Amino acid sequence: MTHADRVLADEQIVGAVYEALARRYPKSRSRGRLGAPAEVVLRLLILKHVRNWSYQVLEREVRANLVYRDFSRVGGGKTPDAKTMGRWGLAVDPETIKQIHDRIVQVAQEQGVTQGRRMRVDTTVVETNIHYPTDSTLLGDGVRVLIRTMKKVTKIVGTAGTKLRDRTRSVKLRLLDVSRTARAKGPLNHEKLKQGYRRLLNSTSRVVGQAKRFSYEISAGVKRARGILKRLVRIPMISPGCTDLISPGIPR
Template identity: 35%
Template structure:
């Protein structure tokens, strides 16, 4: 059952000294903003259920997630910190004699509400401050960056070894739960580890012969992975045919997880064989067993040629508010993202920006025409390659240069989001998990910006 707000004040709120309960300036401002009913509407829209046990109050959940993102806490640490602080209890609307929600409850709620709720919360905040004329959004700058997944550098040999290890570990848990004779999965983890160490030694030689030897060892890992996958499939089929009705929910979940890992491992096996045959271009390449949605992305950075994760598109106005964001799988061309980003902004705020500034990655004649047709008066996008005389004269205009200088400030915002709000690396997995992670980071950043502007 959905519960929006906490019960009334208790006697402790009247007995304890005010100094223990008064919120600092930041939390008082955020608390006032989150009191608005607009932040309850997304939950009522999707989760307005009147049966079952009451959930953690929505206002408590939102405030705890703000603190988690603001201070980059884990769920365990968040619960401990809120439990030990009078002020944070007051901010989260948790009475002194009341139990703080368990970390597992917060994890389940985050998975339950998902990316859609967080996106609508951000939209509600932008709509609210636009209608109140706190922000204007006459100027917009659009940029993209990479949110990295929490994975190690993915080589084919390491992915194969990981597949063997993970499948064996999960199969052992399932076999223990089944508790009867049946198909088993042989533990080849030690053999896979020896081959990984051998590859490390061979690569130090940096010769053509070493590369051929590495390919031979990788092929051996492919064979061992195939054997492990076949044994795991046999176990899954046995459980499905003979024990389906006898298994409890926890074992069924383990079986489902193993089935997902097996499917991903088969993709890793196929792509490893392609690489060994000399095929280097593999669409939708798997870079992680646990985060199969992550992709290799090249952004042209000098220090890091390739990053592994998701592409994040950010739209920001002159008040340094992130008015729109979107997490993309893979590395779509920036040119294809701009028009939709401006349309989403117009739909959300109800206003057409006067000026739009981007880097040269977004530049195309079609984009300039599209933005002009939408009503944008000034479009500042440097042209790539050789410029005509008319184009060179256009880019020399003061307004064009000023917009480009202002656009460069977006790199600072991205840096702040990465350093302080967790957008450098997502600890959640999958496209939905990363979108939720990014959404809470941007919501927390925007709430602080609104509090500073007001």
């Protein structure tokens, strides 16, 4: 925070935030009650972003922490509420953020930290839900990727060689059957689950075998683009690691 404190004291960075706050209303500069200093607004928003907090958490942490109070220049004054800080976040528009970024790059150039031609930064990561990686769903994902790749190959080379058979629907039905059976308990359902997995593995093995034949025919030149222009397009190769569910060898 010591390094950030020195950079955020730059007049151009603070000035960009001041101009953004002054543009909120037509006469914000001359009318109305006094607002929070631009320096306080800047540092509070930076603190929120760096710590990945919500405005409610930001308000609570700054109110209770003397270090954050000193960094944000709130000091012994009243901590702004979350609703007010949310309005500040809307007022600092993308154009202002770009100005701040450009000035930070310029400061880094002046101090010899970077040459300014390229700069790698951490991007914001948004949490999202993914399905739990069960054996059945992993098999389904593998089938989906292999069939998608074989469709791309067929689009480029046409019907030469092995004909594509899309088993996406049958594999999807097997996945639903396994999922429904797995929710139930008891020895009878356990046996049904084994049968469901056998059918799923059978369908998956057929897709893998087809993918191996596609891969072999691409390397042997059986599957080739029909036109000269299409030959310039890179034909997707099927990775051997995706087809290790059955024993390797020349495709049947």
